Amino acid sequence: MAEPYPSRSPVDQEDPGYAPLAGGEEPRDHRRPIRAILAVGLSVLLVVGIVIGFSTDTSPDVCAEVNSARLEPFLLGGAGQRSVPVKTVVRPVPRGVNEGVSAKSNRVFAGANLRGFPWNNSMLSWQRTAYHFQPEKNWMNDPNGPMYYKGWYHFFYQYNPDAAVWGNIVWGHAVSEDLIHWLYLPLAMVADQWYDINGVWSGSATVLPDGQVMMLYTGSSNESQQLQNLAYPANLSDPLLIDWVKHPGNPILAPPQCIDKLDFRDPTTAWYTSGGKWRFAVGAKINKTGVSFVYETEDFKSYKLLPGLLHAVPGTGMWECVDFFPVSDDGLDTSVNGPGVKHVMKVSLDDDRHDYYAIGTYNEEANTWVPDSPEIDVGIGIRYDYGIFYASKTFYDQNKSRRILWGWITESDSEYADVQKGWASLQALPRTIVLDTKTGSNLLQWPVEEVDSLRLSSKEFDSVEVEAGTVVPLDVETATQVDIVAEFELDKQALEAAPEADADYVCSASGGASQRSALGPFGLLVLADDDLSEQTPVYFYVVKGPNGTLKTSICTDQSRSSVATDVHKQVYGSFVPVLEGEKLSLRILVDHSIVETFAQGGRSCITARVYPTKAIYGAARVFLFNNATEANVKASLKIWQMNSAFIRPYSPQ
């Protein structure tokens, strides 16, 4: 429902000046000729019109376009349906979320004992990870301003200094020379200005060619408005960039008039145009249409809202953490453009807490981006990750010429347990991101190569036969911090003989690893104890489609990951393209309460949080399993023990 707009804020740059029209009053003296009155009146109007014309901001008013027919095709379908994607791209939404019921509350309907699990300190402290980024305590959410600068990787993050739940948000800061061994630094920015006193929210770094760093970010103001601000390092010769200065001219941007003051946030990294200007995007929504505005600046001092919308998709709701960058089979600087360069548009959808991306073409002159396949447009198609992965952000690493992706991994246990254990949330391992040139229609993500430096001892298992309906224990030491690389081959005869399935397989709607069919599920059981009372299956599920084509899904099954009742029990996953001649391949990184899975070289990724009560410390094992009814499977794999990253406060040597 539209709300009346309050009076203009002093920073609103879009409002034209308004001069009251000098109306002519009805003359009392009837003897003055009408024609003269008209002439005077019209010329006054003309003069006033010219004055208004020259005094107003000559840049087109985006809101006027929004209200006119020009942008209507974008915005139609306000409250309406998202179009169902044609390809089988899975968007698992926990049943009940649309009804405002938490996914965790499905345990309530399981009946029986509804009491929260009696977590003890041993179980809770095991949950902390060894080589994933997390602060020493309290709540974290979005990754902010990642960048490489003077020999250090910088990472900032949304942080609550007071509690293990969201709130009182400021910017945490950490540095690392290798994206793995992080050192905590003091808070980079706190809520100390009227324009961010209610929260120093998310933002991005732009490193200029001359070495300056522009940090654009959202502030929640003293009136709880969302405003965009600029900050920069106090001392560019300090490689640790410990101190930050907020631009005296803040705030630099207020929401455009047609946008609600609470629907305007998360500025992107800026890209340099052929016209010699910097541009960046900010997400918003108009009714139920997610949109992205673009601003232009030459010097980061004055800013112009460009006409039109970079892109919009009806029915997707608020676009948080917009990201916009060029891709190829290699990493590309954010400013790269040209014929044949593809651009990725990525959004975090508030509505379902998932990150979506699409590949398309950027038209710099028209300020538009168009997806290659509108049926899998951003927000209705492919996700970065089919588990828990939100508010993600990429940056271009000039050090090694690669594009790197960060993602916020929230908890899927109870808030009560989070407060008990004193912390909540992790970051995913940083991932390189490239275009999958074999398919051309998706990205590939892979843990950065520096993760490999954590590998300690390994064990190799070659061509292990896993018969239908069996479980094979893998003799490694304790398996709470492991890196698993595995390949699977389905028995060819069973493949040929298998019947055609009558429906597509959808991980989130399935019975998980215990739902058997001819060709699946098969894979690994991680964080499993000896008698499998707790287990987290990561598996492939193959179905035969028409004309003998095979369709493969990759899933992570949380449903038996813990005997505790107050944790998520979902099955995550998606369809994953498997090309001719490819074996089924998996990489799984287990790090205590997080399991990150990469299928087919990173074509499909799943991050899951699990909270076993028994399969912890020395009791955690790994198994191969094959729950198919017909097909045997041959598996070859290597399992490494992973070292801790020893993430700790920075101290000068």
Place this chain on the structure above:
Amino acid sequence: MKTPAVFKLLSFSQILLITVLPFASASTDLVNYTCRKTPYTVFCAAALGLDPRSSTADTKTLGLIMVDKVEAHAKSTLTKIKYLRGKAAHPRTKQALTSCEQSYGFIVSAMVPPSKESLTKGDYKFAVEYMNAAVNDVQECEAGFGGSKSPISDSNDYEHKAAAVASAIAGLLL
């Protein structure tokens, strides 16, 4: 001809009424419109209707009013719990009441503040999440009495509904 003063007064008050009336019913309309999209329509409309703020509230404020109800009710339930525990005959009842005290204390200290912040500042998903968690906490409290009706079942029922409605209203703003 000079218009009689009484006609001027009549037409003025007519115009006033015509302009004011739509707003008066518009606010009730918003309450009804919003409550219909929550799991407990009647409860929602009654609870919000009783609060004087609801006549001029937007959706966000209706959500905040509901979170206020969750908080106020949790606090009064805590007092009730302490009183009942003092009188409790059975050690199991005492234990269950202690567990409920933890649940309600948690709602007040850890679930209400971020829900208010979330609704006020426009990052609504946290209010959805934390008010849902409050629903779960209430259900745990009730379940602690082993399937039979607890001595605070009316309070639990109210709190359950209030938190579920607050979460749903926040969800409408996403």
